[in-house]
Amino acid sequence: KAGVTQTPRYLIKTRGQQVTLSCSPISGHRSVSWYQQTPGQGLQFLFEYFSETQRNKGNFPGRFSGRQFSNSRSEMNVSTLELGDSALYLCASDPGQGNEQFFGPGTRLTVL
Amino acid sequence: DQQVKQNSPSLSVQEGRISILNCDYTNSMFDYFLWYKKYPAEGPTFLISISSIKDKNEDGRFTVFLNKSAKHLSLHIVPSQPGDSAVYFCAAKGDTGTASKLTFGTGTRLQVTL
Numbered sequence: 001k002a003g004v005t006q007t008p009r010y011l012i013k014t015r016g017q018q019v020t021l022s023c024s025p026i027s028g029h030r031s032v033s034w035y036q037q038t039p040g041q042g043l044q045f046l047f048e049y050f051s052e053t054q055r056n057k058g059n060f061p062g063r064f065s066g067r068q069f070s071n072s073r074s075e076m077n078v079s080t081l082e083l084g085d086s087a088l089y090l091c092a093s094d095p096g097q098g099n100e101q102f103f104g105p106g107t108r109l110t111v112l
Numbered sequence: 113d114q115q116v117k118q119n120s121p122s123l124s125v126q127e128g129r130i131s132i133l134n135c136d137y138t139n140s141m142f143d144y145f146l147w148y149k150k151y152p153a154e155g156p157t158f159l160i161s162i163s164s165i166k167d168k169n170e171d172g173r174f175t176v177f178l179n180k181s182a183k184h185l186s187l188h189i190v191p192s193q194p195g196d197s198a199v200y201f202c203a204a205k206g207d208t209g210t211a212s213k214l215t216f217g218t219g220t221r222l223q224v225t226l
Contacts, residue, residue, distance in 0.1 A: 004155070031212045042116075042201065042218035043156070056213045090155055094212055099144060099205075101212060103155030 002027065004093050004104035012110045018079040021107045025072050025093030031055070032074040033101060034066060037088040046089075049074050050096055078109075086111045115139045116204050118217035125224055131189040133220050135202030138183065143206035146214065147176060147187045150199045160187070164206070192224045 005024045013019050025032050033056075034046040045058035049068035066076045072093075078085055088108050092101035117136045125131045133147075143164040148156035162169040162176045162185070169176050175188045189196055202217040 033212050033214070035214075035216075040218060042118075043203075043214075043216040045213050045215065048212050050212075058213070092155075092212075092214075096212075100146065100158045100161060101214060102158065103148075105153070105155045 004091055004102055006089075006091050006104040006107050008107060009105065010108045010110075012112060013081050014112050015081055015083060017081050018077065019081060019109060021076045021078075021089055021091075021109075023074045023076070023091030023093075023104060025074070025091075026102055028095065029093035029102075030072055030096040031094045032068055032072065033092045033094075034074070034076050035090045035092065036060075037090060037106070038086075043090065046076070081111045083111050085109065114218070115142075116202055116215050116217040118200075118202055118220050120220050121218070122221040122223070125192045125222065127194055127224055127226050128191045131187075131192045131196065131222055131224070133187040133189075133200050133202075133222065135185045135187075135217055136183060137185075137204050139204070139206075139215070140183070141206050142204040142215070144204070145176070145178060145185050146203045146205075147174075148201045148203060148216075149196075150201060150219070156201055159200075189222075192222075194224050194226065197222055197224045 033048040035043040048056040068074045088106045090106045092103045146161040147159040150156040199219045203214040
């Protein structure tokens with residue numbers, strides 16, 4: 001079974017721009033969660049989507065948004081990028097019962 | 113407010129010896145705990161988990177212990193191998209029903225030396 005895939009793997013943007021990251025979950029998994037990893041902060045939960053609905057949300061500003069499609073693929077968008085948004089963005093999927101999550105390799109975003 | 117804490121940023125252990133990684137939590141609503149291992153340039157990989165109704169779960173060289181009264185869990189790796197060198201994250205869930213939100217610690221970098 002193929003794992004979680006994320007595209008692109010690396011991205012460089014400038015302040016003020018917006019960015020869209022994509023995640024394809026493991027086949028059959030209906031839940032997709034997004035996390036931000038920065039040095040010293042561990043993984044911070046952004047939001048979770050299940051059956052195209054946002055089911056849970058972390059403490060991030062409204063510049064961070066997401067959506068999920070009918071095939072469970074998910075996208076995450078960050079508008080008006082700031083230098084502090086530079087991070088590794090990780091996507092994780094699970095069947096929906098919410099125990100073990102399976103992570104993709106991440107998208108490394110650098111904001112200049 | 114860091115609800116899951118890993119107070120040791122790094123740990124060095126000799127090959128063949130036991131590695132003990134610790135994790136503390138503050139939210140008494142957490143009822144499921146997980147350990148993930150992360151190599152550079154890769155996403156975290158699930159290692160082992162434990163439900164709050166248990167105090168121990170074992171899987172090969174990996175054992176997780178949970179002390180609910182102390183709000184403390186630990187991961188034991190015996191024997192440690194060089195391939196175990198990675199960053200280990202403790203994670204917890206349970207205060208959001210069936211939603212999948214995991215709350216992570218900041219990680220402990222384990223180095224297994226020859």
